[in-house]
Amino acid sequence: MTLVSSxxxxxxxxxxxxxxxxxxxxxxxxxxxxxxxxxxPNTRFVVEVIIDSARVAGVPTRPxxxxxxxxxxxxxxxxxxxxxxxxxxxxxxxxxxxxxxALNESEWASxxxxxxxxxxxEALAKFRGERSGKPLTRALVVLTDLIQxxxxxxxxxxxxxxxxxRGAGDGDFYGLWKNVEQDILSGQNPGTALxxxxxxxxxxxxxxxxxxxxxQEPNNSSS
Amino acid sequence: MTEPKAAIVAxxxxxxxxxxxxxxxxxxxxxxxxxxxxxxxxxxSIFSVAPGIRFDLPYLxxxxxxxxxxxxxxxxxxxxxxxxxxxTPTVSHFRGELIGNASRAFFDRSLENDQVDGxxxxxxxxxxxxxxxxxxxxxxxxxxxxxxxxxxxxxxxWTRVGDAMLSGTYTNFFFTKVAATRDSSGTTQSCGTRxxxxxxxxxxxxxxxxxxxxxxxxxxxxxxxxxxxxxxxxWAYGWFELTGQAGYRFGDSYDxxxxxxxxxxxxxxxxxxxxxxxxxxxxxxPANPSRGLPxxxxxxxxxxxxxxxxxxxxxxxxxxxxxxxxxxxxxPLATGTQKITVRVGGVETVEVMxxxxxxxxxxxxxxxxxxxxxxxxxxxxVHEINLRLDGGPWLAPPGLPTRRDSFSGDVxxxxxx
Numbered sequence: 001m002t003l004v005s006s007x008x009x010x011x012x013x014x015x016x017x018x019x020x021x022x023x024x025x026x027x028x029x030x031x032x033x034x035x036x037x038x039x040x041p042n043t044r045f046v047v048e049v050i051i052d053s054a055r056v057a058g059v060p061t062r063p064x065x066x067x068x069x070x071x072x073x074x075x076x077x078x079x080x081x082x083x084x085x086x087x088x089x090x091x092x093x094x095x096x097x098x099x100x101x102a103l104n105e106s107e108w109a110s111x112x113x114x115x116x117x118x119x120x121x122e123a124l125a126k127f128r129g130e131r132s133g134k135p136l137t138r139a140l141v142v143l144t145d146l147i148q149x150x151x152x153x154x155x156x157x158x159x160x161x162x163x164x165x166r167g168a169g170d171g172d173f174y175g176l177w178k179n180v181e182q183d184i185l186s187g188q189n190p191g192t193a194l195x196x197x198x199x200x201x202x203x204x205x206x207x208x209x210x211x212x213x214x215x216q217e218p219n220n221s222s223s
Numbered sequence: 224m225t226e227p228k229a230a231i232v233a234x235x236x237x238x239x240x241x242x243x244x245x246x247x248x249x250x251x252x253x254x255x256x257x258x259x260x261x262x263x264x265x266x267x268s269i270f271s272v273a274p275g276i277r278f279d280l281p282y283l284x285x286x287x288x289x290x291x292x293x294x295x296x297x298x299x300x301x302x303x304x305x306x307x308x309x310x311t312p313t314v315s316h317f318r319g320e321l322i323g324n325a326s327r328a329f330f331d332r333s334l335e336n337d338q339v340d341g342x343x344x345x346x347x348x349x350x351x352x353x354x355x356x357x358x359x360x361x362x363x364x365x366x367x368x369x370x371x372x373x374x375x376x377x378x379x380x381w382t383r384v385g386d387a388m389l390s391g392t393y394t395n396f397f398f399t400k401v402a403a404t405r406d407s408s409g410t411t412q413s414c415g416t417r418x419x420x421x422x423x424x425x426x427x428x429x430x431x432x433x434x435x436x437x438x439x440x441x442x443x444x445x446x447x448x449x450x451x452x453x454x455x456x457x458w459a460y461g462w463f464e465l466t467g468q469a470g471y472r473f474g475d476s477y478d479x480x481x482x483x484x485x486x487x488x489x490x491x492x493x494x495x496x497x498x499x500x501x502x503x504x505x506x507x508x509p510a511n512p513s514r515g516l517p518x519x520x521x522x523x524x525x526x527x528x529x530x531x532x533x534x535x536x537x538x539x540x541x542x543x544x545x546x547x548x549x550x551x552x553x554x555p556l557a558t559g560t561q562k563i564t565v566r567v568g569g570v571e572t573v574e575v576m577x578x579x580x581x582x583x584x585x586x587x588x589x590x591x592x593x594x595x596x597x598x599x600x601x602x603x604x605v606h607e608i609n610l611r612l613d614g615g616p617w618l619a620p621p622g623l624p625t626r627r628d629s630f631s632g633d634v635x636x637x638x639x640x
């Protein structure tokens with residue numbers, strides 16, 4: 001009896017330990033069952049309408065929810081929150097036009113960020129033709145950051161597209177970003193920094209890839 | 224049955240942990256030699272071990288610390304304190320704070336006492352770079368020959384200049400002592416010239432003289448007051464920290480002894496590793512009438528083993544900018560779990576929030592002198608993330624790509640492969 005009890009106790013303890021290991025990390029961020037309750041009722045109503053519209057349109061709804069929660073976290077006023085959520089929704093509709101619907105969650109998010117940072121729709125659309133199953137996320141994140149740091153939109157778009165067409169991988173994009181960031185922080189002109197760092201990246205042409213001359217790259221200015 | 228119960232307790236802890244995970248637990252142990260000298264007495268040298276632990280939530284802080292002395296061949300508990308403070312959210316630059324302490328001191332048979340005290344403070348913060356506060360409270364000591372209760376009022380101001388925190392305080396102490404005129408042998412003594420006789424018959428101070436046993440004058444009440452003005456500086460530079468304070472005590476000569484008129488002290492901390500530091504200090508501390516402690520000179524030298532090195536200041540927040548962040552790193556621990564590590568010194572809280580937390584702030588746990596971390600479930604993909612120090616503005620963490628954001632200025636873009 002004692003042996004059975006002891007064995008059972010050990011099983012219980014092990015089960016608790018396993019459960020502890022499984023539950024603990026995930027439990028660090030408890031999910032709010034009704035996160036929109038952080039908004040005031042009027043704002044919530046409008047945000048829910050926009051989310052419904054997104055659902056009907058077939059574009060992701062979670063980024064809209066997150067944008068509203070972000071606004072609430074920063075104590076933004078209601079008009080500001082609604083405008084921001086609406087802006088994300090419109091950007092998603094534009095992304096679908098530019099890149100289609102076959103995007104994963106990260107690609108949606110990075111494409112929306114790129115558009116909202118000033119990348120023209122036409123420049124974004126060029127990634128669709130050259131995609132061939134490669135993930136877009138890192139390229140678009142770096143493009144967004146370069147524009148944010150002051151690289152002219154046309155130069156940044158052109159450079160990232162060139163790399164993309166050369167078959168650059170995530171490491172190439174990250175390396176380019178890291179180097180340009182350091183150059184800019186040390187006082188170099190953002191556009192010049194990008195131009196110089198681009199020359200250092202080796203060309204890795206994948207079979208069948210057509211490399212257009214640089215002059216044919218998108219040259220849209222920020223509008 | 225013990226083991227299943229233990230398992231249930233462990234499981235309960237795990238399930239309760241999410242709330243606790245938003246808190247920060249910090250602990251430290253100091254060990255070293257303290258040399259003290261009271262005026263007119265022979266200098267004493269003791270070996271002291273002083274552990275402390277602190278538990279911080281965004282609006283609640285609980286702390287306990289104590290010390291034990293090795294005198295001769297015997298260990299002796301010297302003192303212990305439990306304290307807690309409750310902070311309100313900041314509304315229109317104002318923030319309230321309730322502070323409570325319970326402590327016991329046992330330095331020797333003649334200096335043994337307990338005390339509980341409570342204070343309320345109102346803080347006004349100026350753009351997170353400085354602030355002022357006013358407050359008041361009461362302390363109730365026991366087993367002190369010279370004090371029955373202490374009313375405390377005061378105020379202070381603080382500001383951060385570069386890596387230094389400067390603060391100044393003005394504190395007014397009002398002491399009341401009610402003592403029987405009869406000693407244990409029944410002999411009646413006069414109240415003296417500075418004491419006010421209390422009598423049940425006259426009704427004067429009847430609430431204070433509840434121990435009176437006759438209608439004749441049985442108790443004496445003595446009131447005294449003094450005020451302390453003190454300035455302090457805390458400066459941290461790399462692996463070196465310096466804390467100093469100096470003060471002056473106002474009051475008439477009967478209430479303030481000459482050895483407590485002015486004082487100054489300093490402590491230097493040199494970090495050998497992230498969690499081990501050499502501590503040196505010395506100076507003069509004034510008398511503490513509410514604890515029955517006389518003024519004394521002291522010097523100390525020792526080691527500190529710490530998860531928390533920076534003393535909690537009298538101010539509720541002391542924000543730093545992200546320029547102070549030396550390193551920001553995100554690395555995978557297990558599938559879907561990322562560990563965020565931040566290296567920043569001289570701060571009391573580090574928080575992150577992002578889409579992975581539904582934009583709810585999460586407090587990082589302190590792991591060393593300047594090391595903070597948190598483990599989070601973050602899925603693969605791109606995530607927006609911001610970082611905040613000491614309740615300051617939310618900013619994009621260094622070392623990450625960023626994007627302009629309509630709410631916060633910049634937001635970091637974290638790509639989890």
